[in-house]
Amino acid sequence: MPYSNRQPRAAATIRDVAEESGFSATTVSIVLNNAPLARYIPAPTKNRIQKAAKKLGYHPNIFAKSLRSKRNHTVGLMVFDVTDPYCTLILRGIENTLYQASYLPILTDAHNERSRFERYLEMLLERRVEALIILANWVLIDINLLADLEKSEIPTVIIGRELESKSISSVTVDDEGGAYAALAHLHVLGHRKIAFVRGPKALMSSRKRWKGIQKFAQDTGLELDQKLTIDLPDQHSPNQGVEDAYKMTEELLKRKRSFTALMAYDDMTALGAMRALTKAGVKVPEQCSVIGFDDVATSALFVPSLTTVRQPMEAMGAAGVNVILDGINARAENRKFAAVQKKLPSELVPRQSTRTTGGGL
Amino acid sequence: MPYSNRQPRAAATIRDVAEESGFSATTVSIVLNNAPLARYIPAPTKNRIQKAAKKLGYHPNIFAKSLRSKRNHTVGLMVFDVTDPYCTLILRGIENTLYQASYLPILTDAHNERSRFERYLEMLLERRVEALIILANWVLIDINLLADLEKSEIPTVIIGRELESKSISSVTVDDEGGAYAALAHLHVLGHRKIAFVRGPKALMSSRKRWKGIQKFAQDTGLELDQKLTIDLPDQHSPNQGVEDAYKMTEELLKRKRSFTALMAYDDMTALGAMRALTKAGVKVPEQCSVIGFDDVATSALFVPSLTTVRQPMEAMGAAGVNVILDGINARAENRKFAAVQKKLPSELVPRQSTRTTGGGL
């Protein structure tokens, strides 16, 4: 019968099972939860109770259960923008790892808005989620926001952004190393005149990547030409990322300073840059190599496919979950638990958009 | 203080607020919930209670609350594959609409696996979500699965797939009309020899789109060349979609039968086809126009950008949520509520990948 006009006949309670099986609610509870005392209960009793439970289609009322036990096997998941392609694989990693631990996430999306973040945080805390996973794909986390999180007093991890916090864990990729490797890749291919479309200065990851670039330059004596470097605006948002990069690259081209390779802040930026180059008649990779960062899904599909530095997104999601799971367990056992800052290695993924500077322009 | 070694001092209860304010728990409850009886409570009393609640940082225990009221303002959200780019905007629409109604979704991802679907469904029902939203981006929903859903007896909507069910609602795009419009677009541009990479036969949307194509052919006398039609395999999965389409298009090209336009089942398929065409030396759109369906994020970024039929994804998500919200409300007021099948219009988005067959091959 459709739910439309069904009489919501009360679901079976533990007392129904007690009655059906001929034992008390206490015994039923002990058996069904396999509580410590269950070891004193003989098999026949257990069987009868289990049979009764099955017959009645008994499912413990989770509210009652949580009310007593103060646990609900639920974590809060706050994304700053689900439509950012950077999120999806991380989401997958999170979901998958939670699944294995029989936890379920409540999904919220801050839309990169401060007020929305706060409202959602409040909602999640009211629901007494056991932990918080923040997927900080973008800017915006200022110091106060961090304070909000710290006072929440439940295990919290931020994925995708480093943090100076004693109580909040984080999982990030090795931005510095990744950028270093990317530049090394271009260098090995013979590129010396390299343009950079840097990320917004406000972003920690942007600063780290630039640090990696500087380090490589220092290590090898490569000259970083100021005139070939341009920054994305600070109020840059991930979805207009391509658009912004397009404009910045046009800007760059106007300077009439030749380069044989372009390194972009991230894949979206690289895609925008490639578009601008193509539009300007510069062939990629024949006349100019392009390299990105992240390895979002689109990068592999593009023509030419984009050489990039892969963030191990699924692994990052998984690592984040494991961190908070540790936190939850520590808490349940009344142990101490210190926040951890994990940094995962990146991986260079060479594809079609980069090649040796042979004929070059 | 970090949560690591904090004494989890009990949160304030309604009785604490009662004591602090000098009224009974009953009165506090009435005031704080603005229950009907609150109209008899004078302002000064209300103020004192509210002040006390604020002072103690009182948040009602949601488990206790749900235990009594049997409501939890939570819906189950089952996605068949989050990594499918088709999902993201729908997710956004769902999230946004739920937010406005102060509902929160529990996110689950079936990974296109039957067993995982079942396990998650069970978990969601155990948590007594008030409704179910299924984001069926892909195949796999066989008849039994539908039965699973029907017996759940809570408002349920499937987004992205039509259904013959008296108790389950659905929200879909007008596949037939969309495909009709797409073909019309090609036709207007002068294309007559048109190749089709059709979706898996098992998919309802695939069948509908083909129906739209047939209808257009019939209406205009356009000839559909069997030799220019090829099907994606049934066990097609969204992420290998591009790969599959690539192979299928190569297959098609081997037939050595000329065509000036190619219509793909969806955007991913179109992207794969474009790649194969480019690889084979066929220029898009100069020598061959390509059109997709869906308008996933990547389509606008591609070079050339992909002409496609946009599904109003955010609107679909929103519509789905509104359907189940109606169901929830009907249920709360003990009204009847019939499942609805909504079909939203699509929109043609002309971009660079299609043009008139002027010089053509």
Added chain:
DNA sequence: TAATTATATAGAATCGTTTCAATAAACGCA
């Protein structure tokens, strides 16, 4: 044999709310 201890089960308290039913004062009006 008596005193323990292990086994098997149940009654009652508890978790923190909401809500039913009750009570008492103040008010309106015949």
Added chain:
DNA sequence: TGCGTTTATTGAAACGATTCTATATAATTA
């Protein structure tokens, strides 16, 4: 004045589980 409302507030029951404490029998040990 008296009686029915309206206003203002509360104690106690209920929601459905878990768990503490108690009890009775059986088995073991001194």
